[in-house]
Structure formats: C-alpha cells, structure tokens
Amino acid sequence: MEGDKQKLNLRREVGIIGAVSFIAGTMIGSGIFMSPQYVLSTVGSPGASVVIWACCGLIAMLGGLCYAELGTVIPESGAEYIYMLRTAGKVVAFMFVFSFILVMRPASVTGIALSIAEYVVAPFYEGCTPPPLVVKCVAAGSIIVLAIINCVSVRWATAIQVVSTVAKVLALALIALGGVVMLFQGNTQNFDNSFEGTNLGVSSIGIAFYQGLWSYDGWNTLNFLTEELKHPEVNLPRAILIAISLVTGLYLLVNVSYLTVMTPRELMTSSAVAVTWGNKVLGSWGWIMSVAAALSAFGSLNGTFFSGGRVCFVAAREGHMPDLLAMAHVHRLTPSPALIFTTVVSLLVLIPGDFQSIVNFFSFTAWFFYAITLAGLLYLKIKKPELPRPYRVPIILPILVLIAAIFLVLAPIVDDPQIEYLYVTLFMFSGVLIYIPFIHYKLLPGLLTKLTVVLQLFLEVAPADKNL
Numbered sequence: 001m002e003g004d005k006q007k008l009n010l011r012r013e014v015g016i017i018g019a020v021s022f023i024a025g026t027m028i029g030s031g032i033f034m035s036p037q038y039v040l041s042t043v044g045s046p047g048a049s050v051v052i053w054a055c056c057g058l059i060a061m062l063g064g065l066c067y068a069e070l071g072t073v074i075p076e077s078g079a080e081y082i083y084m085l086r087t088a089g090k091v092v093a094f095m096f097v098f099s100f101i102l103v104m105r106p107a108s109v110t111g112i113a114l115s116i117a118e119y120v121v122a123p124f125y126e127g128c129t130p131p132p133l134v135v136k137c138v139a140a141g142s143i144i145v146l147a148i149i150n151c152v153s154v155r156w157a158t159a160i161q162v163v164s165t166v167a168k169v170l171a172l173a174l175i176a177l178g179g180v181v182m183l184f185q186g187n188t189q190n191f192d193n194s195f196e197g198t199n200l201g202v203s204s205i206g207i208a209f210y211q212g213l214w215s216y217d218g219w220n221t222l223n224f225l226t227e228e229l230k231h232p233e234v235n236l237p238r239a240i241l242i243a244i245s246l247v248t249g250l251y252l253l254v255n256v257s258y259l260t261v262m263t264p265r266e267l268m269t270s271s272a273v274a275v276t277w278g279n280k281v282l283g284s285w286g287w288i289m290s291v292a293a294a295l296s297a298f299g300s301l302n303g304t305f306f307s308g309g310r311v312c313f314v315a316a317r318e319g320h321m322p323d324l325l326a327m328a329h330v331h332r333l334t335p336s337p338a339l340i341f342t343t344v345v346s347l348l349v350l351i352p353g354d355f356q357s358i359v360n361f362f363s364f365t366a367w368f369f370y371a372i373t374l375a376g377l378l379y380l381k382i383k384k385p386e387l388p389r390p391y392r393v394p395i396i397l398p399i400l401v402l403i404a405a406i407f408l409v410l411a412p413i414v415d416d417p418q419i420e421y422l423y424v425t426l427f428m429f430s431g432v433l434i435y436i437p438f439i440h441y442k443l444l445p446g447l448l449t450k451l452t453v454v455l456q457l458f459l460e461v462a463p464a465d466k467n468l
Contacts, residue, residue: 011154011333014229016239018158022221022303023243025165027060029300030115031215032172032251033274033293036258041268042208046259047194049208053255056212057248059404060219063370064244066398068237070377071223072390075232078314079223079307080373085318087376091435096369097315098431103424105308105342106349107362108217112301113139113350119272119294123287140347142301147343150305151329151336154228157306164299171292172250175274178281179257190259206411210363213408215251217366218300219244224307233390305342312338317464320439324452327461337461361424364409368428371405374398 014022040049067079076082081100085093117138121130150157199205222239226232258273261280270276278289313335316325325338377398380387413421437443456462 012228012230013154014158014225016230016235018162019222019229019235019239020243020246021158021162021165022225022306023064023218023239024169024247025161025299026218026221026303026307027216027243027247027300028165028168028172028250028296029112029215029218029304030293030297031217032254033272033289033296034115035211035215036255036273037268037270038211039208040264042199042204042211044197044199044204045195046190046264048198050194050252050255050259052205052208052212053251054248056209056216057244057251059209059213059401060216061241061244061248062397062401063374064219064240065237065393066374066377066401067220067223068240068391069389069393070373070380071226071236072233073380073387075226076314077223077225077227077310079220079311080369081311081315082318083373083376084369087379088372090320090439091432092372093315093318094320094435094439095428095431096372097311097320098434099365099369099428100311101315101321101342102345103427104362104365105304105311106346109143109301109304109308109342109346110139110349111362112297112304113143113346116142116294116297116301119275119290119297122272122275122290136350140350142298143343143346143350146298146302146305147339150302150339151332151334153332154334157302160302161299161306164295164302167292168296168299169246169250171274171289171296172254175257175277175289176250176253178277179253179260182257182260182281187260190263201415202411203415206408206415209408210412214363216244216247217363218303221303221307224310237391305339308342310335310338312341313464322448322452323463324455324461326463327456327459328464330460330462333464335464337455337459340459361420364412364421365424365428367405367408371402371409374402374405378402 036049039052040046043049043052070083074083074086078085081093081097084096114135117135118130120138121134124130146160149160219240222229222236226236229235258267258277261277262270262273266276267273272290272293274289274293275286278286280286282288312321312325313328314326315321316323316327316338325335325341327337328334329336378395381395381398412418
C-alpha cells in the first residue's frame with residue numbers, strides 16, 4: 001500500500017456463459033415446478049394458461065431489453081436502485097432499497113429456500129406432511145451454506161450457477177421431450193376445446209400473471225452486477241436475449257408436456273407438478289424430478305443471493321445504508337458484509353414462516369418499482385438523448401412494459417381490494433420517515449462510526465471503489 005494508494009474494486013469475472021447462466025439460472029427456480037397449477041386454476045382453461053405463459057415471457061423479454069439500454073446508459077451495479085437514484089432522485093431510490101432489503105429480497109430468498117426444503121425432505125416423509133420445523137431447519141441450512149459460498153468466492157458462486165443451470169435445463173428438456181413423444185403417440189385429448197371455461201375477470205388475469213411472472217422473476221439479475229460483467233455494452237443485451245428466449249421456449253414446451261401427461265384436474269390438484277409428471281412418465285425413476293427441482297431452486301437461490309448482496313453494497317456506497325455494507329473483503333474481493341446482512345434478514349423472515357402473503361405481495365411491490373424504473377428510461381430518452389447509448393431500444397418498448405406494469409399493480413386492487421395491499425403501500429412510503437432524520441440530517445453518526453471500525457477489523461473488509 002506504500003506510495004500511490006491501491007484501489008479496491010470488485011473484479012470483472014462474469015463472461016457471456018456466466019451471464020446467461022445467472023439470468024436463466026435465477027429465472028428457472030422453483031416456479032416452473034410449482035406455479036403451472038396456480039396459473040391453470042386461476043385462468044380456468046389449458047389454452048388460456050399457455051397464452052398467459054407466452055405473454056409472461058414476452059413481458060420479461062421486453063422488460064429485459066429496456067433494462068439492457070438502462071444498463072449501458074448507467075453502467076453501474078444495483079439495477080432499479082441505481083436507475084431510480086439517477087432519474088427519480090434520492091428519496092424514491094431510498095424507498096426502493098428500504099422495501100427491497102426488508103421485504104422483497106428476504107421474501108424471495110425465504111420462498112425459494114422453503115421450496116428447496118420441501119423437495120429435500122419429501123422422500124423421507126412419503127405419504128405424510130413433513131413437520132414445519134424440519135422444513136424450516138433445512139431451509140435455514142441452505143441459506144447459510146450459500147451465504148458462506150458467496151462470501152468466500154465469486155468464482156465458486158458462478159460455478160454453482162453454471163452447474164445448476166445445466167442440471168435444471170436438462171430436467172426441463174427431459175420434461176419437454178417426454179411431452180413431445182406423448183403428443184406424437186396421439187395423446188392430444190386434453191387439448192380438445194382447450195379454451196373452454198376460460199375465466200376472463202380482470203383480477204383473475206392479473207393474479208395469473210403474478211403467478212406466471214413469479215416463475216420468470218430474475219430477468220433483471222444481470223443489471224444488479226453490471227460492474228462485474230466483462231464488456232457489459234456487448235454482453236448485457238446479448239445475454240438477456242439468449243437467456244430469456246431459452247427460458248420462454250422451455251416453459252412453453254414444459255407446460256404443453258404437463259398438459260399432455262396430466263388432465264387439467266390432475267394438474268390443478270398436484271402439489272408439485274414435476275414430481276407428479278415424473279411418477280407418471282418415469283415410473284420408479286420419478287425421484288429424479290424431485291432432485292432436479294431441489295437443484296433448480298438451489299441455483300435460483302444462489303443467483304438471488306449473488307444479486308441481492310450487490311444492492312445493499314451499492315446503496316451503502318451511495319450513502320443510503322451504513323458504510324460497512326459498501327466494503328469488500330480485502331483478499332477475496334466479495335461484498336461479504338452486505339451478503340451477511342441479507343442472510344440475517346432472510347433468516348428472521350423465515351422464523352414466522354407465514355410468508356405466503358408476503359410472496360403474493362412481492363409481485364405487487366416489484367412491479368410498482370419496475371414501473372418507476374421504466375418511467376425513468378422514458379425520461380432519459382426524451383430529456384437526455386445526448387447520453388452515450390451503446391445499445392438502444394425503440395421508445396414503444398418501455399411504453400408497452402410500463403402499461404403492463406401499471407395493469408399488474410392496479411388489476412388485483414381494482415377487482416378485489418384487500419387491506420394487505422394498503423399495508424404494503426404504507427410500508428413502502430414509511431421509508432421516507434427513516435430517510436429524513438437518518439440519511440438527510442445524518443443523526444446517530446458517532447456510534448455507527450465506532451461500530452463500523454470494530455466490524456471492519458473483524459471482517460477484514462475495506463471500502464470498494466466503483467468499477468466503471
């Protein structure tokens with residue numbers, strides 16, 4: 001460190017293969033193994049459910065391409081947070097990071113961890129429901145294991161992502177192939193009058209989209225780690241196109257396969273569709289699907305961790321979170337304090353376990369902030385056309401996705417208002433009450449400084465610079 005000061009940066013270690021794996025691997029989680037029955041039961045007919053899955057893929061693709069332009073105009077990690085900070089201002093960005101760190105990310109980490117646990121313990125409790133305590137302990141274990149791996153090495157985390165992505169793509173390809181074979185054998189009876197009984201209510205379509213888009217969630221993963229991507233101006237749009245096209249194609253084939261093998265009623269009553277499919281098609285080898293679903297959710301949890309830790313890190317660097325969270329390990333160069341913080345909050349959310357309602361409102365909160373982010377892209381396109389844009393999308397794309405986002409936020413409230421939506425909205429806006437005293441007027445700095453120094457020495461971390 002003598003002479004000129006060395007700078008500490010996160011390394012650019014994620015290439016195109018890693019980038020595609022992060023997007024596809026985070027998107028293909030437990031959703032496609034769990035959500036199809038909810039989409040079908042909400043919308044009422046096999047034909048309409050396949051249309052919903054296709055539309056969800058289209059929304060994810062258009063959203064991803066809009067984010068690709070944002071990621072090249074504002075080449076910093078942190079996704080929605082950093083884009084809101086640069087377009088909508090500090091207060092809105094703080095509201096997002098407050099909701100993200102305390103509700104959205106822990107809800108998604110806990111949801112995925114519990115689905116891993118369900119699949120892992122299921123073979124040991126055949127014919128009966130596993131005790132909730134056992135499920136929660138396994139879920140907590142999986143969160144802690146992945147937290148340690150992500151703190152130790154970016155390369156290890158990326159390797160897990162690549163391996164689990166290959167495993168889950170193979171599992172989905174097996175389901176898709178099995179369905180195609182059955183179709184050619186003439187099993188098309190479930191597709192006769194496939195749109196009969198479609199439910200066209202605004203709320204039911206909105207909820208069906210929530211369920212479908214929960215399976216596509218993760219299309220924006222790469223924007224959380226732009227600063228760790230090699231050649232982001234080329235690899236960001238390319239990885240988004242490859243990954244989302246691959247996932248949408250697989251999801252459609254898998255849904256057709258489910259409907260070929262199972263009747264709509266069987267599909268709706270199944271608690272884990274892939275396992276039911278495996279038992280019907282693979283017979284005694286049906287357990288493979290249980291393992292594949294657990295592996296799939298494990299990879300998704302890893303991607304969620306990797307990107308979620310980055311938001312804490314970027315928010316702290318901008319002064320919206322304690323300084324400690326903006327530091328990286330001096331040898332391993334991973335944002336370990338931010339990852340540890342995410343882990344602790346997720347484990348706290350896991351304890352009450354009544355997260356089903358949180359997961360329902362996760363989509364509501366997420367699409368509220370996606371709408372603000374896309375409005376920011378429109379603002380940059382209209383007001384600041386002179387900014388360098390290595391990649392650009394036609395202005396109609398953000399307008400279309402913005403309309404979809406507004407529909408997704410309003411549809412369930414307008415058709416079937418629930419008091420919980422009011423609570424979630426009040427919680428999001430309560431971020432302002434914390435922003436004014438602690439961030440704007442910087443109350444409590446002395447105590448925090450002492451604590452930061454102690455933890456900095458204990459965790460062997462130092463402030464990290466931007467990686468532009």
